Amino acid sequence: xxxxxxxxxxxxxxxxxxxxxxxxxxxxxxxxxxxxxxxxxxxxxxxxxxxxxxxxxxxxxxxxxxxxxxxxxxxxxxxxxxxxxxxxxxxxxxxxxxxxxxxxxxxxxxxxxxxxxxxxxxxxxxxxxxxxxxxxxxxxxxxxxxxxxxxxxxxxxxxxxxxxxxxxxxxxxxxxxxxxxxxxxxxxxxxxxxxxxxxxxxxxxxxxxxxxxxxxxxxxxxxxxxxxxxxxxxxxxxxxxxxxxxxxxxxxxxxxxxxxxxxxxxxxxxxxxxxxxxxxxxxxxxxxxxxxxxxxxxxxxxxxxxxxxxxxxxxxxxxxxxxxxxxxxxxxxxxxxxxxxxxxxxxxxxxxxxxxxxxxxxxxxxxxxxxxxxxxxxxxxxxxxxxxxxxxxxxxxxxxxxxxxxxxxxxxxxxxxxxxxxxxxxxxxxxxxxxxxxxx
Amino acid sequence: xxxxxxxxxxxxxxxxxxxxxxxxxxxxxxxxxxxxxxxxxxxxxxxxxxxxxxxxxxxxxxxxxxxxxxxxxxxxxxxxxxxxxxxxxxxxxxxxxxxxxxxxxxxxxxxxxxxxxxxxxxxxxxxxxxxxxxxxxxxxxxxxxxxxxxxxxxxxxxxxxxxxxxxxxxxxxxxxxxxxxxxxxxxxxxxxxxxxxxxxxxxxxxxxxxxxxxxxxxxxxxxxxxxxxxxxxxxxxxxxxxxxxxxxxxxxxxxxxxxxxxxxxxxxxxxxxxxxxxxxxxxxxxxxxxxxxxxxxxxxxxxxxxxxxxxxxxxxxxxxxxxxxxxxxxxxxxxxxxxxxxxxxxxxxxxxxxxxxxxxxxxxxxxxxxxxxxxxxxxxxxxxxxxxxxxxxxxxxxxxxxxxxxxxxxxxxxxxxxxxxxxxxxxxxxxxxxxxxxxxxxxxxxx
Numbered sequence: 001x002x003x004x005x006x007x008x009x010x011x012x013x014x015x016x017x018x019x020x021x022x023x024x025x026x027x028x029x030x031x032x033x034x035x036x037x038x039x040x041x042x043x044x045x046x047x048x049x050x051x052x053x054x055x056x057x058x059x060x061x062x063x064x065x066x067x068x069x070x071x072x073x074x075x076x077x078x079x080x081x082x083x084x085x086x087x088x089x090x091x092x093x094x095x096x097x098x099x100x101x102x103x104x105x106x107x108x109x110x111x112x113x114x115x116x117x118x119x120x121x122x123x124x125x126x127x128x129x130x131x132x133x134x135x136x137x138x139x140x141x142x143x144x145x146x147x148x149x150x151x152x153x154x155x156x157x158x159x160x161x162x163x164x165x166x167x168x169x170x171x172x173x174x175x176x177x178x179x180x181x182x183x184x185x186x187x188x189x190x191x192x193x194x195x196x197x198x199x200x201x202x203x204x205x206x207x208x209x210x211x212x213x214x215x216x217x218x219x220x221x222x223x224x225x226x227x228x229x230x231x232x233x234x235x236x237x238x239x240x241x242x243x244x245x246x247x248x249x250x251x252x253x254x255x256x257x258x259x260x261x262x263x264x265x266x267x268x269x270x271x272x273x274x275x276x277x278x279x280x281x282x283x284x285x286x287x288x289x290x291x292x293x294x295x296x297x298x299x300x301x302x303x304x305x306x307x308x309x310x311x312x313x314x315x316x317x318x319x320x321x322x323x324x325x326x327x328x329x330x331x332x333x334x335x336x337x338x339x340x341x342x343x344x345x346x347x348x349x350x351x352x353x354x355x356x357x358x359x360x361x362x363x364x365x366x367x368x369x370x371x372x373x374x375x376x377x378x379x380x381x382x383x384x385x386x387x388x389x390x391x392x393x394x395x396x397x398x399x400x401x402x403x404x405x406x407x408x409x410x411x412x413x414x415x416x417x418x419x420x421x422x423x424x425x426x427x428x429x430x431x432x433x434x435x436x437x438x439x440x
Numbered sequence: 441x442x443x444x445x446x447x448x449x450x451x452x453x454x455x456x457x458x459x460x461x462x463x464x465x466x467x468x469x470x471x472x473x474x475x476x477x478x479x480x481x482x483x484x485x486x487x488x489x490x491x492x493x494x495x496x497x498x499x500x501x502x503x504x505x506x507x508x509x510x511x512x513x514x515x516x517x518x519x520x521x522x523x524x525x526x527x528x529x530x531x532x533x534x535x536x537x538x539x540x541x542x543x544x545x546x547x548x549x550x551x552x553x554x555x556x557x558x559x560x561x562x563x564x565x566x567x568x569x570x571x572x573x574x575x576x577x578x579x580x581x582x583x584x585x586x587x588x589x590x591x592x593x594x595x596x597x598x599x600x601x602x603x604x605x606x607x608x609x610x611x612x613x614x615x616x617x618x619x620x621x622x623x624x625x626x627x628x629x630x631x632x633x634x635x636x637x638x639x640x641x642x643x644x645x646x647x648x649x650x651x652x653x654x655x656x657x658x659x660x661x662x663x664x665x666x667x668x669x670x671x672x673x674x675x676x677x678x679x680x681x682x683x684x685x686x687x688x689x690x691x692x693x694x695x696x697x698x699x700x701x702x703x704x705x706x707x708x709x710x711x712x713x714x715x716x717x718x719x720x721x722x723x724x725x726x727x728x729x730x731x732x733x734x735x736x737x738x739x740x741x742x743x744x745x746x747x748x749x750x751x752x753x754x755x756x757x758x759x760x761x762x763x764x765x766x767x768x769x770x771x772x773x774x775x776x777x778x779x780x781x782x783x784x785x786x787x788x789x790x791x792x793x794x795x796x797x798x799x800x801x802x803x804x805x806x807x808x809x810x811x812x813x814x815x816x817x818x819x820x821x822x823x824x825x826x827x828x829x830x831x832x833x834x835x836x837x838x839x840x841x842x843x844x845x846x847x848x849x850x851x852x853x854x855x856x857x858x859x860x861x862x863x864x865x866x867x868x869x870x871x872x873x874x875x876x877x878x879x880x881x882x883x884x885x886x887x
Contacts, residue, residue, distance in 0.1 A: 094808010335588030373535030
């Protein structure tokens with residue numbers, strides 16, 4: 001912990017030499033299960049996260065939403081624990097039933113008093129190895145998930161529009177499908193689908209146990225040795241990670257939904273970080289996105305919202321730790337007197353400006369400093385620390401590279417940024433989506 | 441010379457109930473009346489703080505709702521010394537996170553910085569607080585964009601329900617409008633309304649600066665003294681100068697929105713922050729619908745019947761009683777059934793059907809999850825700020841699990857009888873086809 005903070009602080013000043021690494025202690029077990037521990041004894045609590053290399057991308061056509069359905073079924077009882085009993089035991093320890101599913105991973109997590117970590121690991125291993133998967137539970141849970149979809153997507157015009165836009169932006173890559181699943185697929189899923197998914201994917205070779213907090217690595221190693229490491233090994237298949245074909249020109253969709261105001265969003269498939277291969281370009285894309293959308297001086301807010309009055313809110317986002325690619329996005333919310341055409345034109349003018357003119361030194365330095373400072377602020381939360389480790393691990397980057405990423409950020413020059421923007425932020429690579437309010 | 445009164449917290453560790461020993465909250469009071477509360481945390485070289493002043497949305501007129509929020513936005517944007525561009529450059533250069541927001545009772549100015557940037561961070565913080573710039577062009581931009589934002593929010597069932605719920609529960613009372621304002625109320629605001637709120641309410645007496653992070657009181661106080669020396673006075677309206685709103689029961693409001701789900705909210709007034717039975721009421725809510733999967737509502741509506749993704753209950757304890765809310769969303773043709781199940785659970789609990797086992801399960805979960813509530817400096821600052829603003833005892837956090845543990849079954853039953861009688865609640869619904877459901881409610885009640 002302290003060495004990690006120290007490295008981060010040195011990075012804030014873009015230190016020239018590089019020596020110390022974070023204290024991540026790792027253990028690999030024979031059956032493929034992995035353990036990563038970051039000890040922090042500042043408070044008697046710990047965060048336990050079970051990460052799985054299983055997500056939406058592992059679904060077959062017609063079965064979208066299955067990985068997420070499965071996450072729900074993990075709370076429905078196992079051989080030794082009746083439905084709800086897991087939740088009751090975790091609640092008694094002070095935890096909550098928490099989990100998240102993405103296209104790339106599924107993770108289950110608990111913050112508990114440090115003394116309870118071994119018990120939590122036992123409970124997690126029990127349900128992982130002996131899940132009940134009863135049809136009656138599935139029938140109820142699939143209805144719950146349809147309500148979740150209605151709430152999060154169907155009744156929210158902005159997220160509904162982003163779902164459509166993602167589907168049109170990509171042809172092969174699984175980020176084109178919503179993690180929650182298409183309603184048409186959800187209606188057809190069966191308990192047999194869920195059981196088959198379990199057999200195939202919930203195997204020790206897909207598990208990474210992450211513990212951050214007031215624990216002892218050797219004790220954790222012993223405990224995981226008694227639990228996850230005891231499970232029978234299964235061969236791990238390569239994950240679905242197709243190479244997205246190069247875009248052949250700009251794409252465009254219009255989504256008509258009941259809404260009050262229009263929105264315009266642009267997506268571009270961008271490369272993700274492969275340590276040692278594309279550090280310079282991917283870090284430059286991340287810094288460019290920060291200049292556009294991060295901090296007080298964000299150019300989208302400053303120029304398009306405040307000065308040109310082309311939207312009342314605008315932002316952009318990029319995740320360099322995706323698998324295969326990331327679907328970069330930019331959006332603007334339009335007020336009653338603002339038009340999508342004006343906003344769109346202003347966006348491309350801004351991106352062209354970034355490609356042709358170097359960012360001033362102070363702007364570049366501030367962007368980099370803020371990105372690294374965010375990392376220091378994140379060290380304040382056990383949840384965020386464990387999540388960062390798990391995320392880098394399951395996407396194939398490797399948690400041990402996390403400080404190398406910050407080093408790559410620190411090395412970005414104004415010329416790198418211009419080159420990356422010029423190469424990637426082009427109309428021909430983009431898909432534009434317009435939410436048009438429709439009064440029914 | 442100013443003098444600081446430092447009250448060291450004694451006896452904090454004399455009763456350590458759980459493993460999660462809570463660091464002491466240290467208090468100092470500045471001569472101008474500002475209370476400074478600090479919890480030290482030296483594991484990460486950063487400091488978070490939040491200043492709460494008694495200048496929330498309840499001090500604005502309903503016709504100009506959103507005034508406090510716009511004031512917060514303006515204060516955090518620029519000062520008389522630095523325009524918004526200069527300020528942005530200054531803050532970004534040192535990765536200083538500085539923001540402001542208004543809620544019902546208070547207006548908050550918050551700062552998160554690396555320890556090494558604390559000096560420039562505090563410089564900016566004090567300058568924004570004490571030297572507002574009142575730039576007309578910036579005001580016009582914020583006003584226009586907040587009007588667009590209010591229009592956009594009409595797409596959200598939750599925002600629509602919140603506006604209707606405030607009006608229904610509190611009417612003309614100062615809690616009767618939301619801090620975010622509406623298109624019409626935001627359009628009616630003038631820069632002079634912001635100035636007036638600032639000059640009458642943004643004062644050090646009754647205000648609280650809550651701090652958590654890598655700093656000691658001895659380091660902090662001289663830095664504050666130097667910067668806040670010119671700040672004096674008391675707000676015209678004090679935090680506790682507020683009447684309890686008249687009770688309403690059995691009222692309904694339906695809002696039409698073309699969604700596939702219906703949002704159903706049941707509402708009444710809950711306890712105030714100072715309520716003598718706060719902990720029993722808090723535990724009662726955890727059993728009812730505040731505790732996620734372990735709660736009665738989640739068990740009956742989701743786990744047993746699969747009717748919803750989520751059903752929750754919460755109350756908002758303010759200077760006076762605020763709302764007590766039960767909320768769920770489900771597809772339109774299931775809304776009546778879900779509501780009937782909720783009312784049945786409420787009725788059962790109100791008539792005393794709460795078991796010792798349920799109480800123990802809630803206590804265990806609350807005590808065990810206490811550490812999670814304090815997972816970061818920013819979360820701790822939120823808690824410390826609440827303790828300071830509402831004058832809760834400084835050992836509130838260290839005694840918290842003990843207080844939860846001391847709640848008896850009888851106390852919970854008393855609070856259930858006090859708060860959960862279904863006929864005392866009101867209802868807001870947002871969705872399509874709402875009148876079809878009205879008949880279905882009676883049908884669902886019949887069997």
